[in-house]
Amino acid sequence: MCSVxxxxxxxxxxxxxxxxxxxxHxxxxxxxxxxxxxxRVVKECKVIQDSNIITSAGVTSGINMALYLVENIIGKSAADRIANTIEFYL
Structure with a gap:
């Protein structure tokens, strides 16, 4: 389960x-x-996974979370390719 x-x-x-x-946020x-x-509220991270729940900070952190999911499911190269395509740079 994820929340933004x-x-x-x-x-x-x-x-x-x-x-x-x-x-x-x-x-x-x-x-x-x-x-x-x-x-346990974590202030210094944009994406937190604890067990089967992932939370993300502000609205644009939803992109960070989506890329986190892609990396964990498909792999880092896919996440990097998507980030580059949408011009999302950390």
Missing amino acids: CTGALILGEAGLLNGKNATT HLALKILQDSYLDI
Whole structure:
């Protein structure tokens, strides 16, 4: 399961992030931490995978997450090729 931006708040409300590392948009990090004490909020990463759940920071971090998924499923060369095609550079 994946979430982009403040979608982590929905996963938090559903209890799916309890005991897990997660991230969200930088303006919602404190809300996530204060509202769901069982979540370990990671501030310095754009993409966090913990078990079968992946969360990403702001909206454009969804691209980072998509490339992360491609790399893990198909391989780094495919992810690099896609990043180059869409002119997405880290």
